[in-house]
Amino acid sequence: MDKxxxxxxxxxxxxxxxxxxxxxxxxxxxxxxASQRKYALLHDENxxxxxxxxxxxxxxxxxxxxxxxxxxxxxxxxxxxxxxxxYHFERQSCQHCENAPCVNVCPTGAAYKDPQTGIIKVxxxxxxxxxxxxxxxxxxxxxxxxxxxxxxxCDFCEQTRLSKGELxxxxxxxxxxxxxFGDLLDTQSGVYQLVRTQPVSRDKESLGTxxxxxxxxxxxGEVIL
Amino acid sequence: xxxxxxxxxxxHWPxxxxxxxxxxxxxxxxxxILLRYFCxxxxxxxxxxxxxxCLIAPLAIWAGLGILVIDLTKPFDFWKILVFYNPLSxxxxxxxxxxxxxxxxxxxxxLLFARPLTxxxxxxxxxxxxxxxxLKPHEASITGLTMILSLSLGAYxxxxxxxxxxxxxxxNPVLPVLFLMSGLSSGAxxxxxxxxxxxxxxxxxxxxxxxxxxxxxxxxxxxxxxxxFAGLVLSGGAKLEAAGNALGQGFWGWIFWGGIxxxxxxxxxxxxxxxxxxxxxxFSYVAFTASMSLLGVLLLRNFILYTGQMTMx
Ligand code: SF4
Ligand code: SF4
Ligand code: SF4
Numbered sequence: 288m289d290k291x292x293x294x295x296x297x298x299x300x301x302x303x304x305x306x307x308x309x310x311x312x313x314x315x316x317x318x319x320x321a322s323q324r325k326y327a328l329l330h331d332e333n334x335x336x337x338x339x340x341x342x343x344x345x346x347x348x349x350x351x352x353x354x355x356x357x358x359x360x361x362x363x364x365x366x367x368x369x370x371x372x373x374y375h376f377e378r379q380s381c382q383h384c385e386n387a388p389c390v391n392v393c394p395t396g397a398a399y400k401d402p403q404t405g406i407i408k409v410x411x412x413x414x415x416x417x418x419x420x421x422x423x424x425x426x427x428x429x430x431x432x433x434x435x436x437x438x439x440x441c442d443f444c445e446q447t448r449l450s451k452g453e454l455x456x457x458x459x460x461x462x463x464x465x466x467x468f469g470d471l472l473d474t475q476s477g478v479y480q481l482v483r484t485q486p487v488s489r490d491k492e493s494l495g496t497x498x499x500x501x502x503x504x505x506x507x508g509e510v511i512l
Numbered sequence: 513x514x515x516x517x518x519x520x521x522x523x524h525w526p527x528x529x530x531x532x533x534x535x536x537x538x539x540x541x542x543x544x545i546l547l548r549y550f551c552x553x554x555x556x557x558x559x560x561x562x563x564x565x566c567l568i569a570p571l572a573i574w575a576g577l578g579i580l581v582i583d584l585t586k587p588f589d590f591w592k593i594l595v596f597y598n599p600l601s602x603x604x605x606x607x608x609x610x611x612x613x614x615x616x617x618x619x620x621x622x623l624l625f626a627r628p629l630t631x632x633x634x635x636x637x638x639x640x641x642x643x644x645x646x647l648k649p650h651e652a653s654i655t656g657l658t659m660i661l662s663l664s665l666g667a668y669x670x671x672x673x674x675x676x677x678x679x680x681x682x683x684n685p686v687l688p689v690l691f692l693m694s695g696l697s698s699g700a701x702x703x704x705x706x707x708x709x710x711x712x713x714x715x716x717x718x719x720x721x722x723x724x725x726x727x728x729x730x731x732x733x734x735x736x737x738x739x740x741f742a743g744l745v746l747s748g749g750a751k752l753e754a755a756g757n758a759l760g761q762g763f764w765g766w767i768f769w770g771g772i773x774x775x776x777x778x779x780x781x782x783x784x785x786x787x788x789x790x791x792x793x794x795f796s797y798v799a800f801t802a803s804m805s806l807l808g809v810l811l812l813r814n815f816i817l818y819t820g821q822m823t824m825x
Binding site for chain 2: 417421423424431494
């Protein structure tokens with residue numbers, strides 16, 4: 288018995304010592320060529336009137352079936368006293384996190400970041416539908432597409448519009464120009480200028496996700512205790 | 513709020529069962545190894561409790577994997593998880609651990625049953641005996657690796673959930689330790705229950721050996737559960753809120769206090785102490801205690817999975 292104990296411990300000890308901890312190495316992003324983009328979107332809540340033109344345009348252009356959505360406008364309010372009442376409208380859609388939890392957890396690499404554009408995309412074919420990314424996304428914007436059975440979400444209209452040189456559907460459909468889309472690496476772009484000069488904020492920044500959906504908060508506030 | 517359907521719920525009970533089975537498989541092989549080297553020695557393969565553990569380990573992991581695959585939205589594409597890997601993904605790493613674990617588990621099982629296997633296959637398939645003789649010198653490494661892999665598998669069931677940043681209850685460094693501990697005790701309970709069902713003697717030295725380990729294991733589990741929730745409460749904010757939602761009134765509060773702390777941990781602890789003190793071990797005592805432990809672990813997996821998704825950041 289003693290012999291077998293010692294034998295066992297020796298084997299286990301030797302193996303423990305021999306095993307080196309697995310080092311997770313982050314895929315290194317290569318230095319940027321001229322075509323490098325970092326797309327971002329800004330939602331000015333002061334301009335937004337909550338008309339839902341963007342959500343409808345998104346549904347139509349990207350053929351998003353009923354029951355799921357890539358984009359939602361969440362209305363809160365009314366705030367204030369009659370007759371000076373206001374509503375707040377918040378945009379809920381993929382934030383295209385620079386450090387995206389959905390990409391980190393996906394076992395197959397189906398959720399990935401396009402290194403050329405910074406857009407977080409889904410490879411429908413690679414996705415097995417394990418739902419891990421849906422659970423991991425802190426912004427709760429991912430869903431299973433009822434037809435493809437793969438995870439889906441806003442892709443900045445990369446396939447339907449950007450590839451043809453057009454702006455995203457939600458951006459062009461907005462009657463008040465509350466949405467500004469552009470390249471953060473281009474210092475002349477509207478979105479770069481606004482982010483530099485306006486008091487923008489992003490959701491849940493403390494999680495370290497570095498979202499690329501910027502927001503200018505509604506000016507008329509309401510203290511709710 | 514309906515305890516099984518609410519906003520933000522992504523993963524349902526099949527995942528809890530998968531986590532339960534994976535933990536039980538890891539725990540069963542862990543205890544089989546302990547029984548072999550610290551209690552029974554060369555003849556361990558003759559013990560019904562060791563045999564029970566050796567049945568549970570592969571069957572539980574296959575059943576668990578089966579549930580996992582069926583639960584995918586594209587079950588027939590499951591092979592893509594085995595072909596494409598993402599080194600940052602806990603799930604991907606877990607699948608790797610699962611695959612390697614199975615290889616070493618079977619190698620260890622083959623060595624455990626080497627003598628009867630060699631004898632049975634001597635005339636018809638002599639190569640099996642040769643293969644086993646070739647494996648034999650590597651027994652120490654195989655055992656050590658199987659042990660380490662079983663512990664990794666047990667902890668992985670917790671890491672899978674703690675890697676989710678949006679849920680304050682799950683995103684908790686203590687969770688892998690908690691799931692590892694409860695996985696080990698479910699393996700022990702499974703081996704005891706199936707062992708006595710397979711006509712193992714309830715007062716045998718295997719049962720005494722397992723009970724002797726189970727008592728400190730349950731105490732550690734209670735301590736880890738306490739640390740888990742104390743950590744949430746002391747962190748304040750969303751973590752405090754998550755702890756309150758989970759432990760407070762309502763369905764899951766009852767499950768926690770009555771099912772997990774009461775039936776799953778305190779009762780088996782009391783029964784184990786009683787059996788150790790009175791030296792009375794009957795079939796009914798052993799089977800009942802083990803069933804309660806298993807129930808407790810199954811409830812714990814469901815409790816953590818559901819209440820964990822109840823509170824979002
Ligand atoms: S918002 Fe969610 S889906 Fe979009 S990149 Fe971030 S984690 Fe992924
Ligand atoms: S559901 Fe698809 S995209 Fe999401 S983590 Fe699983 S395999 Fe990746
Ligand atoms: S960018 Fe395109 S996909 Fe994204 S919300 Fe706007 S319309 Fe929908």
